[in-house]
Amino acid sequence: MYQVIKSKFNALKNNKIFELVVVAVIILSALEIGAKTFQLPESAISITYILDTFITVFFLVELTIRFIADDDKKQFFKKGWNIFDSLVVAISLIPIDDSEMALLARLVRVFRVLRMVSVVPELRVLINSLIKALPQLGYVVLLMFIIFYIYAAIGSFVFNSINPKLWGDIAISMLTLFRIMTFEDWTDIQYETMEVYPMSWIFYLTFIFFTAFAFLNMVIGIVVSVMEKEQALLYVSNEPSMTELQTEIKELKALVNQLVTNQNKL
Known part of the structure; x- marks a missing residue:
């Protein structure tokens, strides 16, 4: 059962359409971060909050898929880009509101745009x-x-x-x-x-x-x-x-x- 899931996740990870979807979500994350620098109405703030939650969950699922699909899981977190992605996703899970680490969480969300580098091999x-x-x-x-x-x-x-x-x-x-x-x-x-x-x-x-x-x-x-x-x-x-x-x-x-x-x- 695990090998079937692993092979499916591996095929999904190497799928060009999935890669394009990840790139699109990263671009959406960049636009959402940029939108927060403007004075927004309450309705728009609610939309950005929903988008932020969706992006964080999507990145968590995408990282999980890559981890399960990897053949050598002991070496997975020894690779620089995997460590960077894991830190960004982990800190993105920190609630922004009413938290002493709110500023850190906001700053890390800015660095989510850099995940474009870890996704695109040419970069x-x-x-x-x-x-x-x-x-x-x-x-x-x-x-x-x-x-x-x-x-x-x-x-x-x-x-x-x-x-x-x-x-x-x-x-x-x-x-x-x-x-x-x-x-x-x-x-x-x-x-x-x-x-x-x-x-x-x-x-x-x-x-x-x-x-x-x-x-x-x-x-x-x-x-x-x-x-x-x-x-x-x-x-x-x-x-x-x-x-x-x-x-x-x-x-x-x-x-x-x-x-x-x-x-x-x-």
Whole structure:
């Protein structure tokens, strides 16, 4: 009996229509959370309360289906996305009204939108790629910090007398450099210093080249490289293994031999 239920739940979990229904409920949850940020009439508040109850129950049922359909239940709660989904569902069961944890429950309901990532495999590939790229990105960030620090020190020493609000000390100078890197009215800063130091444009252009161009391309290259590896692993994991292929070949041979035997008997 349990194996029948498990096989049915497994088929339901892998059903594309069921996946689309889960995605639709997550989108409905996002819309319901957004609606609560507006001033709503009493009738609309009642509807959002009913929707919230339905969404919480649906997520609980969906998580239960995935748990029963899983072959290795001991490893189910060791997977990061399953832990995240379980925490979101568990905390969503906390009553919002008249509770000391009401604020926590409301905040967790906002994170229900992130369940879209755990449902859609392509989104999981993106997030996993970003997480795996963090160690390599850390060295890029460290190098960028060094460049920021050097240019901030130079800017603070040279341009402090021109505009102390932008170049007063090294901390303020780094904020100014971040503004320059994001191209937020950076030409105004440049022309202000060029009135005193006409060649100061070299300072700005070299900084923009190192940060906005060189380092940005490094980050993109690292993320794309890791993403390609993740997609390759996903493709390999979705392909049937050699053992499965050999089993299918043996079954086909047995079926062919049986057909030949029956044909000879006739």
